[in-house]
Amino acid sequence: MVTLSVGDHPSARRFSRALGLKRLRGAWRFPVFADGSSVADARRLLFVPATAPTAAAWGFVLGRLSETHDLRCCVACALLPAPSEGLALINRVAYADRRYYPDILVNPGIPERGSSSVPSGEFLRTALFFLAPHQVVCLEAPEGMASDTDVDHIVSMTEELELAIPDPRELTAGERHAVTTFADTHNCSRAETDHLLRSVRSCTIRTGRFPTELFPREAIHPGVTRGATLAAVLTALEQE
16 A cells, blocks of 8 residues: 655645545545545545644544554555655654664655655654564655656555555564563553554564663662653654
């Protein structure tokens, strides 16, 4: 499945026309276009958050998609307005004192640049809660960009990325045990444990190794609080 989010980019209508998508009717608070009659049977989706913040919109959308789709086969692409000329791939996003480096498994054939824009940071942070980093693409383009060539380039790039995605590695029984033992030791809630497992798996996929150093076998120092330690581990996982 390929999903595109163009935010409030003026090229939204061109994307929906180029992809042959029709707007879905229903209880959506922002425009959603698809090549099927519902999100559940769509192969391509285009989201155009208009009034809702990007992060809230994507959290809702990806949460719904997780009920009907195997998100391990999903590619999410965000197109965001940019003041400079030309289409560019965002290879680094700084947001809320953290840096995100999404993996790109294909040569995009377009310039790359870092970005500190809040919209791209919100989109990426929310998408990474549901997807592995190599499944997310953030692009910036001038607000006047609306050529058929650029639209075709973006669509083909996301499709190539989808074909290049390997089967994501699952955590082994031993690795899951190490993480859940850490969570139990720190009295983590079920939600916190699930979040930690997702973060560890995402880090393992991104780096190609399990972060053993974050889950030592020795006893936790009694002077370290549960919240601070869990927060520190989650921060370390995101920065790997």
